[in-house]
Amino acid sequence: MTNPHLTEEQFTEALAGDCDFDVSRHLQTCPQCQWEIERVQAAISDFTAAGLEWAEQQAPASIPVCSRFVPHWQAVSSWTAAALVAAAVLFGVHQERPSQMAAANAIPAVERSESAADVADDNRLLAAIDTEIRWQAQSPVSIERSDKESRSQSPHKLAN
Amino acid sequence: MYAAHASNLIGFPVQTRAVSELDDIDQLVEKYRSRLLRFVTFSLGDRDLAESIVQDTFMKAFGARQSFRGECSVQTWLNRIALNMIRDHQRTQKFRFWKSFAQKALDITEVAGILPSERSSPEKSLLMRERAAQVAKVLEGLSFNQRTIFLMRFQEEMEIQEISLAIDMSVNTVKTHLHRAVKAVREKIGETK
Numbered sequence: 001m002t003n004p005h006l007t008e009e010q011f012t013e014a015l016a017g018d019c020d021f022d023v024s025r026h027l028q029t030c031p032q033c034q035w036e037i038e039r040v041q042a043a044i045s046d047f048t049a050a051g052l053e054w055a056e057q058q059a060p061a062s063i064p065v066c067s068r069f070v071p072h073w074q075a076v077s078s079w080t081a082a083a084l085v086a087a088a089v090l091f092g093v094h095q096e097r098p099s100q101m102a103a104a105n106a107i108p109a110v111e112r113s114e115s116a117a118d119v120a121d122d123n124r125l126l127a128a129i130d131t132e133i134r135w136q137a138q139s140p141v142s143i144e145r146s147d148k149e150s151r152s153q154s155p156h157k158l159a160n
Numbered sequence: 161m162y163a164a165h166a167s168n169l170i171g172f173p174v175q176t177r178a179v180s181e182l183d184d185i186d187q188l189v190e191k192y193r194s195r196l197l198r199f200v201t202f203s204l205g206d207r208d209l210a211e212s213i214v215q216d217t218f219m220k221a222f223g224a225r226q227s228f229r230g231e232c233s234v235q236t237w238l239n240r241i242a243l244n245m246i247r248d249h250q251r252t253q254k255f256r257f258w259k260s261f262a263q264k265a266l267d268i269t270e271v272a273g274i275l276p277s278e279r280s281s282p283e284k285s286l287l288m289r290e291r292a293a294q295v296a297k298v299l300e301g302l303s304f305n306q307r308t309i310f311l312m313r314f315q316e317e318m319e320i321q322e323i324s325l326a327i328d329m330s331v332n333t334v335k336t337h338l339h340r341a342v343k344a345v346r347e348k349i350g351e352t353k
Contacts, residue, residue, distance in 0.1 A: 012335075012342040016313055018320060040342070043349050044314045046288040047295035051315065055198040058211075 006033050015040060181234060182225035189218055192238055199316055200242050203308050205300060213249065217242040232322060239316055240326045243308065250304075291349065298348040302341055309334055310341035 006014060006026060013019040014027060014037055027034050182188060196217060201210040221228075221241055228237055299307050305327070312318045312326065320338075324331045 008343055009339055011346070012339040015342055016320070016338065036346075040346050040349060043291040043295050043345070046292040048315050050289070050292040050296075051198040051202055052194060055194040055201070058194075058197060 005030065011037070015044075182221065182228055185218065185222045188222065188234075192235055193218070195235060195316070196238050196242060199239055199311055200246065202296070202299060202311055202315070203243075203246060203304070209249070213242055213245050216245055220245070232325075235316065236318055236322055236326065239312065239318070243326060294348055295345055298345045299341075302344060303337075305329075306337045306341040306344075309337045310345075313338055 006023060010019065010023050010026075011033075014023050014033075019027075027037065181191075193214065197210060197214050200213050200217075201207060204210050204213070217238060221238055224241075228234075232240075299310065302310065308327065309323055312323045313320070318326070320331055320334055323329075324334045327334070329337075
């Protein structure tokens with residue numbers, strides 16, 4: 001080597017652990033370059049350790065549960081189902097109101113009992129929808145948990 | 161069982177561990193959050209934005225875990241996702257919003273001054289803090305590419321080739337940025353000798 005010490009490029013390569021044989025040999029025989037490399041390495045190492053220490057001290061922000069566990073299509077379907085039910089109820093009330101008002105005085109007792117049965121049916125239907133929606137909202141978590149549990153009990157997991 | 165099945169489906173036995181690791185977001189966050197937060201924070205110099213990007217990175221990684229091929233480490237994969245998100249933010253108004261309205265801009269030298277106290281004597285700890293702060297100060301003055309490449313190489317210990325792939329830059333360009341960053345660090349540390 002014509003230059004008694006490492007060039008800037010060689011220094012970077014040596015620091016990055018990507019140096020050729022000549023540079024390695026020079027480092028072994030030149031205390032000054034070796035000292036310089038160690039000095040910069042020490043500073044970078046201190047910086048790296050300090051950064052990690054700082055990062056570990058930062059409390060992790062919680063990841064939203066619904067985003068974590070509810071698959072996108074299920075989240076959408078839950079909201080869609082809720083919106084459809086709401087729209088159906090509103091639309092139904094709106095549609096039935098004129099006819100109900102027109103026939104209000106002429107409703108016989110039998111028809112009143114039939115409408116009570118209808119109300120009961122409607123209630124059952126709404127309860128079923130409610131159950132369905134609740135299942136959709138809860139199932140991803142339970143599936144996730146049961147999946148986790150089954151995995152944690154699997155032979156492969158135990159072997160690891 | 162599950163992981164073995166997953167590896168058979170994809171055909172890369174090496175990725176068995178990684179794929180099962182990615183399936184548990186809590187484990188993923190616990191294991192990789194600190195290093196990812198360090199990388200993103202020092203890349204951006206903005207604590208709040210870094211926190212937000214780290215969280216988004218985990219969400220994105222979890223959502224795209226099936227696409228992870230095991231060709232690189234999970235940490236490298238996460239770094240790459242985070243880097244893409246940083247770039248996306250830089251291109252959008254959202255980034256400008258955060259930049260202009262961030263209440264807690266990061267004091268990078270203050271962060272670098274935190275070192276494990278049990279490691280050494282008070283005098284040596286002080287010296288280490290000073291050195292760390294000097295490096296942090298230099299990084300603040302570097303271009304985004306120089307800083308990110310420096311962090312990827314020396315903080316994240318990524319190979320030059322990996323960095324080249326992660327940031328879609330030629331190996332020679334990566335080396336040039338790294339060389340300039342190292343030169344700046346070396347000169348700054350030399351000033352206080």
